Amino acid sequence: MTEVAVTGVGVVSALGHGKAAFWTGLVDGVSGLRPIRRFAVPAGAPILGGEVPPIAVTDVVRSAIGRRIDWVSLLALTACRLALDDAGLDPARLDPARTGLGLGSAWGNLQETAVFLDRLFARGAGNPLLFPNLVFNAPLSYASIELGITGATAMLAAQEASGEAAIAWGADVIGDGAADVCLAGGAEELSPVAHQVLRETQQMTSGVPRPLDPAAEGACPGEGAGVLVLEPLARARARGARVYARLVASPGGSVPAPVHGWPRAPEALAALLGPLVGDADLLVAAASGNPALDGVEAAALATALGGRRTPVTSIRGAIGDFGAAGALAAAAAALAIDAGLVPPTLGLVPPARAGLDVVVGAARRAPVRVAVVDGLARGGLCCPLRLEAA
Amino acid sequence: MTSTIAITGLGAVSAVGGDVPALSDALREGRCGIAPLTLFRYRGRSSVAAEVRATIAVPDALPVATVRRLSRPDRFAFAAASEACRDAGLDPALRRAAALTLGATTGGMFESEEVYRRRQAGEAQRFRLSRLLGTSLTTAASVVAQTLGIHGPQATVSTACSSSALAIALAADAIHRGRARVALAVGTDSLCRLTYAGFDALQALDPEPCRPFDAGRKGLSLGEGAGALVLEDAAHAHARGAKPRALLVGHAGGTDAHHVTAPHPDGAGAHAALRGALAAACLPADAIDYVNAHGSGTRQNDAVEVAVLRAVLGSRLARVPISSTKSQIGHTLGAAGALEAVVTVLALEGGVLPPTLGLREADPGFGQLDLVPTPGRRSPIGVAASSSYGFGGHNVTLILARGDGR
Helix, strand or coil: CCCEEEEEEEEEECCEECHHHHHHHHHCCCCCCEECCCCCCCCCCCCEEECCCCCCHHHHCCCHHHHCCCHHHHHHHHHHHHHHHHCCCCHHHCCHHHEEEEEECCCCCHHHHHHHHHHHHHHCCCCCCCHHHHCCCHHHHHHHHHHCCCCCEEEEEECECHHHHHHHHHHHHHHCCCCCEEEEEEEECCCHHHHHHHHHCCCECCCCCCCCCCCCCCECEECEEEEEEEEEHHHHHHCCCCCCEEEEECCCEECCCCCCCCCCCCHHHHHHHHHHHCCCCEEECCCCCCHHHHHHHHHHHHHHHCCCCCEEECCHHHHCECCCHHHHHHHHHHHHHHHCEECCCCCCCCCCHHHCEECCCCCEECCCCEEEECCEEHHHEECCEEEECC | CCCCEEEEEEEEEECCECCHHHHHHHHHHCCCCCEECCCCCCCCCCCEEECCCCCCCCCCCCCHHHHHHCCHHHHHHHHHHHHHHHHHCCCHHHHHHCEEEEECCCCCHHHHHHHHHHHHHCCHHHCCHHHHHHHCCCHHHHHHHHHHCCCCCEEEECCHHHHHHHHHHHHHHHHHCCCCCEEEEEEEECCCHHHHHHHHHCCCECCCCCCCCECCCCCECEECEEEEEEEEEHHHHHHCCCCCCEEEEEEEEEECCCCCCCCCCCCHHHHHHHHHHHHHHCCCHHHCCEEECCCCCCHHHHHHHHHHHHHHHHHHHHHCEEECCHHHHCECHHHHHHHHHHHHHHHHHHCEECCCCCCCCECHHHCCCEECCCCCEECCCCEEEEEEEECCCEEEEEEEEECCCC
8 A cells, every 4th residue: 555645724714715824813712703704694593604705716616616606615726725735736737537626515515506496496407517516426517627637537526534534545546546636535524404304303503612521502503625645655756845744544434323323322322433543642532513423433432532631623513514524634633743742622521521631721742743633424424534643 | 476366346326226236237238327317407509427326325334424525436435445345245354454545536526516616607605615625636536545444545546537447556555565455446427517518618519428439439528437346366365265256467657748638639648547557467468358448439539549459459359358337327528437347347257248339330541340239249258448538648457367267
């Protein structure tokens, strides 16, 4: 297996555009959650959301796709460009057939789907200009066209772990020697449709989210995209690239769980995660403030750690919860290894669930040689990522 | 990366029946599953589709409330996956460690549309958007994993019409990498208004049952269903006495990076996929005895596909039998790669090549082709290619060979 290096980080989130805004915000304990502005939230409903500041299409799109590109695809493409730029790679100089692209999303383009169907039910005809944006792999198609990528490509869906799933896929592409460069990450939008779904199912907190806090009562919706540049470690070294971390692909798996919900018993999750977390210096949790997730995750991590006081953090308190948030968690893990700094979990008032050592308040300075993103998702999915200092 | 991959189990749900024997019979009889659309009301250029009419068993291991929320593709996937696991004789221990890959494009969209329709109609009392929560693309894999107890590595992929060909490729990769000895690959999709109206708006639907490669072809016919294949390290299959129904000897993908709906005019990505799959199989192009084409029936697709085949197979193309299974079971989108792989395995196994229905006069622009006419042809073959071209330019080719190695 070829060793896999993370050489670029591209992020757009409620903390802003780019790696610096993301990392500085996380480390300084800044919350990106604000009253939602892009659409009207009904009176009495939770108003906070993690919206990405507007992106000018012309800043990231140079080809004809700019006329039609949807918001999810634009988020993904922006993160791809930022990641390549961060890695010091010019898309025009990549070998197209030796470049891969993997993107994850839990829901895709829910909002324009609603627009398309409203017109269909009202007028009996579909809009041919809108339809291509509703195909689930639209972000993958747009980004491959815009960046001229003709190598291995895949769009993945894994509920809350959609970002991790795509990054794991990308690690395998590089690991197999099937590409010289692979962009991998995920994108998700915050839309009125998604907001209504969360309202109806009472998954949102009325205040700020409190990941891993026993008193948490729900998550806060967010959006964003995170993309990593992955390369063979030897190739990255040879070109003098900055290597944030090595990425070790983990097989992951699933555990018994309700089809539409969270696992209830932590033991099987702990067994899956145990071999990965034993020597970890940092665990980046999926915890969002959703009690069903946070409860089982905290118990599983505590069991897997077996009494070790390994620092834990979750970024969903700062940027909100969404299907591709795990891609940003992986970005945070890479940056934590690089900086020797663990960003705090916003919203948590200690003690944390299951007695975990969750970093709160100020960022904690500590060498991070191994960071694990646990990649938990509904339906019992577990798509963990393990990053190691290079 | 040197394991030989055996296919030891098959499952299928399609417009011609609820299992593999029904599909096999229909292929032999040249029966067409494309008929007037009844699943929903739609007034447009086309009004035919390949609907699943067979009764599909629901998983009895799930709570009633969960079963009520299952979408059509969830049910199709469960039925096809169950059949494939039974066929392969996978016991609970083998299933538990197996990898699971699934390709799909619209998840529970058909069920979601009813929610959107009620919203549009102002039936506020009876619509809850939260019904959408049961309709994510990932749910079908969760249903299969949780009901059949498959807890190895899991991935759901969506690259339009090549989704489940990619799922098969990823299942093989999981075995090659040593992550699993057994992997279940599934493709599933249901007809829905979104894709039906979308393809119709793009003028991609034939008003009549589709006629791939015909001079008068007018587009594709949408279908639905699920295909499932159990892939297994051949040594593992041999050791437990499981007979390979076929071998997956090579696979590769290729991306067009050209247009969100139209294929690359030269079929660049499809060409790379076919060449790459042959290279992975260590086989020359001459080794291909049969092509189970993507063959969607659109003017553009079929022209590009023939050009790609001619570029790779050269003058020998005139003598290589080709058929499009989409003429029988429609274009099942996310399920197409898996269902067509099942059909290709059946052709290798039985030595009977399925026909392309509806073919009256082959497009003269394609030159000399051996398009298998109705009702199919008895002809033993050793190696077959199955290609899937996806919307947005994501193409995958699988190279399959006879299970007995002949």
